[in-house]
Amino acid sequence: MRGRLAILGVAAVSALTVGACGSDEEPSGSASNSGTATTEAKAEAGGLIAIITPASDNPFFKAEADAADAKAKELGYETSVASHDDDPNKQSQLIDTAISRKAKAIILDNAGADASIGAVKKAKDAGIPVFLIDREINETGIAAAQIVSNNAQGAQLGAQEFVKAMGGKGKYVELVGKETDTNAGVRSGGYADVIGQVPDLKEVDKQSANWDQQEAFTKVETILQRSKDIDGIIAGNDTMALGAVAAVKAAGLTDKIKIVGFDGSPDAIAAIKDGGMQATVLQPAALIAEMAVEQANQLITTGETGQPEKQSIDCELITAENADDYGVFAKKS
Structure with missing residues (x-):
């Protein structure tokens, strides 16, 4: 069978369970991402981070939204949390709101690989970097990061x-x-x-x-x-x-x-x-969401993320034998 896909720019999830952050090592051949619109400006942590996910009544999406929200507040940011309900039009409206509120960054689990390209580009053009989690879009060079499960x-x-x-x-x-x-x-x-x-x-x-x-x-x-x-x-x-x-x-x-x-x-x-x-x-939803916020903070405060745009995190198998070892979309510490 086909071998495992390579991990791009971050350690495997087994290592991430300790700290939920990206590796300092970059894979060979991958240039670090200096962000999409803020490379010329460095700032103190603070301001608004907008978090937009699909329906929050799905426990997976709620877990990633909650994790991103908690990490952003821990790092000194205000947050707004909203759901686009897999509606590209609603997603576009939420991006417009984030732009009007001068968000420092957007954490987005998008509403479609093709349908979301325009919304992400709109944010980039407004000087707001977008960090995609869970789902990729079918274009590179627009998002500051695309961090997904393998x-x-x-x-x-x-x-x-x-x-x-x-x-x-x-x-x-x-x-x-x-x-x-x-x-x-x-x-x-x-x-x-x-x-x-x-x-x-x-x-x-x-x-x-x-x-x-x-x-x-x-x-x-x-x-x-x-x-x-x-x-x-x-x-x-x-x-x-x-x-x-x-x-x-x-x-x-x-x-x-x-x-x-x-x-x-x-x-x-x-x-x-x-x-x-x-x-x-x-798939470690909480860890990926936390990574996105940490990289947003890195971009805001230093002008670059230090990671490639495309990042892939390994998954883990849960069976009756190890089910007690896992909690809310993460391995128990």
Whole structure:
């Protein structure tokens, strides 16, 4: 199978759990990022940092928003926290508000890889650096940083555990995230890289549930009404996996169908402990959000981040054996 993707500009997540900050070492061949609009100016810490994420009722996005908020306040900044609800128009309005309030930086989990390019450029043109977390955009040279989980590596971890849980054979369903989100395609590709090498595992259905729990429940319920001859479900995030868990439970098939998710959410960890899920893949949302704020502070106070624009952090596998070691999107200290 394909080897792990290289970590760009930061240490692996196992090292990050100590301090939640980037490595002082730069990878060979990667130039450090001097920011997008403030290289000529250095300032004292302070002022506004705007934090914009998708829906805050999703525990993953809430965790990253809370972590960024706490870190910014710790470093002496005021904060505004808002959700764009995956609506590019709302995101653009929130960027406009941050610009009008003369924010020192924007921490953004964006509303679409293509749809967000204009909003990020608008902030850059206004002299406000944007630090993207969790999701990339399909253009470089606009954001001050794009800090994401190593989704391909994490998906391969999850797929390996899924193959193990399935005993290397059976019929399975894949639930995919939003088509506009690059993470959805990368994770699905990582799953395929591993599962595709196991000839006795047969994919019988693949549907997008748009990262949504209720949509996942409805789609899995419909699939199981057509046929209960399903042995496993692998989902692109924990929210969809939990919808699948509920549908499988309602059908009385919990002991038969193996489910693997992705995110490392507290609810997924609880489902693993209860036997409803077999595994999830932790992407360190809180650590990545803290890194973004720290790099924003570095840019504001020194004129450069000292890191490349593209940065990728390794994920970790959570199973019943180590579930007690993890908390809210982070390994317990």
